Amino acid sequence: MTARRPTPTDLSALGIGTQLAQAGRDHAHDMVNPPVARASTILFDNLADLDAALRDPDAGLYYGRRGTQSHWALEDALTALEPGAAGTKLFPSGVAAITTSLLACLKAGDELLVTDSAYEPSRTFADQLLKPLGITTRYIDPCCGAGIADLISEQTGAILLESPGSLSFDVQDLPAITAVARARGVTTLIDNTWATPLRLQPLALGVDISIQALTKYVGGHSDVMMGCAAATPALWPRLKATSYRLGHHVSADDTALVLRGLRTLGLRLDRHEQSALAIARWLEAHPAVDRVWHPALPSHPQHALFKRDFAGATGLFAMVLKQGSRPHTAALIDGLQHFGIGFSWGGYESLVLPVELDRIRTATHTTLPGPIVRLSIGLEDADDLIADLDAGLARYVAQFSS
Secondary structure (H helix, E strand, O other), X not given: OOOEOOOOOOOOOOOHHHHHHHOOHHHOOOOOOOOOOOOOOOOOOOHHHHHHHHHOOOOEOOOHHHOOHHHHHHHHHHHHOOOOOOEEEEEOOHHHHHHHHHHHHOOOOOEEEEEOOOOHHHHHHHHHHHHHHOOEEEEEOOOOHHHHHHOOOOOEEEEEEEOOOOOOOOOOOHHHHHHHHHHOOOEEEEEOOOOHHXXXXXXHHOOOEEEEEOOOXXXXXXXXXXXXXXXXXXXXXXXXXXXXXXXXXXXXXXXXXHHHHHHOHHHHHHHHHHHHHHHHHHHHOOOOEEEEEOOOOOOOOOHHHHHHHOOOOOOEXXXXXXXXXXXXXXXXXXXXXXXXXXXXXXXXXXXEEEEOOOOOOOOOOOOOOOOEEEEEOOOOOHXXXXXXXXXXHHHHHHOOOO
């Protein structure tokens, strides 16, 4: 008889560290870690077992694309971290998790509302792929709060949120937005990659689908691509079916890497948060810096919302310089010793990236005196990173004194 999927152990009464250490281990049996189970074809002992699997293909091993013990362990562990979730699906990237979740919620003739601070690939999908399918997209002020009531139309089928928003780290009033959306029958989705469920639990605040790029903090080592989406009981069947129909699958080996990262997520997030806050406070006092966009700082415009809804911060934020333009940032960035220049974030290494809001956004505009530089603070010593930034800012300022 083929392996059956066990009912996950309820860990909800335990501390988060214990949950991270034990979640998903129902699939490990006599081992500490679940096996890396690679499979395409699953063999059945007899016709009766095959027919039983056909009646309930999610009850156990069925076909490799529906998952093995490796996938079930990670899915169950992620679901355990999302109070209110009926299940979690894995995807080959965070973008795949976002796009599939949107397709599960929308149909031709619908309108999608997207916060203007959303991740750029989410916007590209809406503009270039949803539009030809007959789904229109409208970009909205991420800080609209309960004012979302005036933005929802008869055609609105879903709202895509991201809090804090990419690049400018706007914090959205999730309870206010989701209350209006539910009253109007509109599905809400959120990209929760910045916070992870350890810092923000969206379903508890009324969101219907919570999405993460596991590539980032959960994986934590910049060596794997994966995404996930967790859904409420009402949305779970549609999400699961859409994922399977689109053929999404992740490898058992990558799943094992992400599950390994999950075990240390709590410790790493604490270090990311501690170092990032120390650096953000230092930058806020630097004479070359106009402002720092970090929601845990009291100076952040939505700091009160952050304190209300989030259990803490992580390691990604941005600073705005007082003068200059993007080409000038080379003097700061190119000479940094402890910051890599590259996309993504959430790994153990620190990264730096210049960003441009007005190249991306269409519904809002922010007038700034200088360029924006985004920082992903890794696990290095904060004092070393501060010294590196201090030297970089000195190089930056020197351009304007000659």
